[in-house]
Amino acid sequence: MGDLLADLADAVDKSGILTGNDIGPRYTDTRGHGPAGAPACVMRPTSTAQVSAILKLCHDAGRPVVPQGGMTGLVGGGTPNDGDVVLSLERMNAIEEIDPVGRTMIAEAGVVLETAHGVAEESGFVLPIDLGARGSATLGGLISTNAGGNRVIRYGMTRQSVLGLEAVLADGTVLTSMNRMLKNNAGYDLKQLFIGSEGTLGLVTRCVLRLQPKPLTTSTAFVGINDFESVPAFLALLDNKLGGGLGAFEVMWSEYYNFVRDRCPTLKPPLSPEYAYYVVTDALGSDPDGDKDRFDAILEMAHTQGLIQDGVVAQSDKERDELWAIREGAGEGFRTIAPIFTYDVSMPITAMDEFASRSMADIEKEFPNAITLILGHLGDGNLHAVVAVGDGSDTAHRKVNDILYGIIRDLGGSVSAEHGIGIEKRDYLDWSRTDAEVSVMRMLKQTLDPKGILNPGKVI
Numbered sequence: 001m002g003d004l005l006a007d008l009a010d011a012v013d014k015s016g017i018l019t020g021n022d023i024g025p026r027y028t029d030t031r032g033h034g035p036a037g038a039p040a041c042v043m044r045p046t047s048t049a050q051v052s053a054i055l056k057l058c059h060d061a062g063r064p065v066v067p068q069g070g071m072t073g074l075v076g077g078g079t080p081n082d083g084d085v086v087l088s089l090e091r092m093n094a095i096e097e098i099d100p101v102g103r104t105m106i107a108e109a110g111v112v113l114e115t116a117h118g119v120a121e122e123s124g125f126v127l128p129i130d131l132g133a134r135g136s137a138t139l140g141g142l143i144s145t146n147a148g149g150n151r152v153i154r155y156g157m158t159r160q161s162v163l164g165l166e167a168v169l170a171d172g173t174v175l176t177s178m179n180r181m182l183k184n185n186a187g188y189d190l191k192q193l194f195i196g197s198e199g200t201l202g203l204v205t206r207c208v209l210r211l212q213p214k215p216l217t218t219s220t221a222f223v224g225i226n227d228f229e230s231v232p233a234f235l236a237l238l239d240n241k242l243g244g245g246l247g248a249f250e251v252m253w254s255e256y257y258n259f260v261r262d263r264c265p266t267l268k269p270p271l272s273p274e275y276a277y278y279v280v281t282d283a284l285g286s287d288p289d290g291d292k293d294r295f296d297a298i299l300e301m302a303h304t305q306g307l308i309q310d311g312v313v314a315q316s317d318k319e320r321d322e323l324w325a326i327r328e329g330a331g332e333g334f335r336t337i338a339p340i341f342t343y344d345v346s347m348p349i350t351a352m353d354e355f356a357s358r359s360m361a362d363i364e365k366e367f368p369n370a371i372t373l374i375l376g377h378l379g380d381g382n383l384h385a386v387v388a389v390g391d392g393s394d395t396a397h398r399k400v401n402d403i404l405y406g407i408i409r410d411l412g413g414s415v416s417a418e419h420g421i422g423i424e425k426r427d428y429l430d431w432s433r434t435d436a437e438v439s440v441m442r443m444l445k446q447t448l449d450p451k452g453i454l455n456p457g458k459v460i
């Protein structure tokens with residue numbers, strides 16, 4: 001390792017390599033998705049050329065490389081093992097260009113999402129990728145996990161916002177695919193290989209992102225619904241009547257809503273606990289004079305048609321934040337039932353109620369005092385489950401995994417909707433992918449990274 005460390009140090013400036021006690025907790029804090037080993041060193045390059053030089057050296061030496069962005073991933077994709085070389089993109093954080101005519105942003109992979117949001121807004125646009133970890137997650141991490149979030153129903157996953165990217169292959173080859181056009185069918189779309197592959201096929205160093213016009217209005221409602229059939233019917237009504245303006249549609253099963261009422265004293269649940277489902281929804285628009293009335297009229301129509309039984313509409317940004325906090329801010333409640341296991345799964349919308357009821361019943365059969373809470377991005381076919389069984393052991397975790405992922409397999413869903421596979425879900429990849437799919441994944445990995453140095457042990 002001595003020679004490799006010396007060569008790596010030569011490839012960067014003085015601050016570009018950390019070893020021993022200089023390796024801070026940032027690089028091994030895996031949010032419980034570990035345990036993390038002690039990396040041989042942390043490389044902090046400032047250019048694609050440096051990333052290429054580092055990878056070439058590691059490739060020649062057969063040394064594993066673990067890419068890291070903001071370390072907010074939820075499946076242990078950035079977790080290093082003993083002796084790995086961590087390659088952090090944190091110093092590649094320049095926004096190179098905004099093109100207001102082509103509506104694109106060109107940026108380096110280490111730019112933090114919130115910074116990119118700010119620059120897009122200053123230019124009169126939005127970068128529509130958004131999620132709770134926006135203050136730390138990086139563009140490279142978001143691309144490598146094909147991150148989702150609350151605006152997917154309107155703008156799609158991260159993949160839909162990536163027009164082009166630059167990646168460095170395992171052997172140091174730089175693959176520049178910085179396409180700026182919406183249309184480019186000249187051969188294979190190679191950038192797709194690196195979107196969602198969690199750093200196992202290449203290192204993303206730069207990207208071209210698509211910007212969107214800034215919505216001028218946001219209308220938010222929180223409603224109670226009696227029966228599951230009305231939930232997708234309400235979604236369809238909003239979608240039809242809003243003319244492409246539906247910005248978010250999040251559903252919460254009553255167990256979750258009542259948990260928030262009982263365990264989150266700082267939140268303000270707006271409706272009585274009698275409904276079976278609760279939905280918070282945003283409409284984005286461009287007509288400050290008419291959007292609110294139009295939104296109110298659609299809600300009135302939904303009420304008249306019996307799709308929703310009760311509801312409130314936010315009258316200010318503060319009220320909007322309070323309504324959204326019911327969906328996003330239950331951390332104080334979760335802490336009272338820790339340890340918890342969290343899940344991010346997808347399935348056809350028609351199978352969601354069966355997923356929820358079977359999950360609650362099957363987990364309770366195994367763990368009679370279990371708490372199972374279901375909520376999520378219904379319009380995207382994506383639900384989250386939070387499960388507490390009073391036992392945080394690996395054995396209990398495995399049992400709950402087997403129950404939930406078994407139901408997902410029966411329903412033809414996916415064990416990962418938006419967080420990826422990492423190390424956390426690796427054993428379950430073939431529960432929602434066919435043998436042929438997994439075999440082609442292995443062929444791609446073997447072709448692009450024959451020595452297996454890129455993020456070994458992750459995904460596949």
Ligand SMILES: Cc1cc2nc3c(=O)[nH]c(=O)nc-3n(C[C@H](O)[C@H](O)[C@H](O)COP(=O)(O)OP(=O)(O)OC[C@H]3O[C@@H](n4cnc5c(N)ncnc54)[C@H](O)[C@@H]3O)c2cc1C
Nearest residue numbers: 069070071072073077132138140141142144147148199204
């Ligand atoms: C509070 C909170 C809320 C969240 N909400 C959501 C949500 O709504 N939707 C969602 O999808 N996710 C969500 N996440 C998960 C997480 O934020 C995303 O996975 C995010 O994309 C990770 O970005 P990062 O920069 O932190 O990447 P990291 O965690 O550092 O890395 C994630 C993966 O990408 C690889 N990687 C990182 N950078 C690169 C690169 N430049 N090139 C190649 N590989 C790379 C890593 O090896 C790892 O496998 C949430 C996380 C938190 C903590």
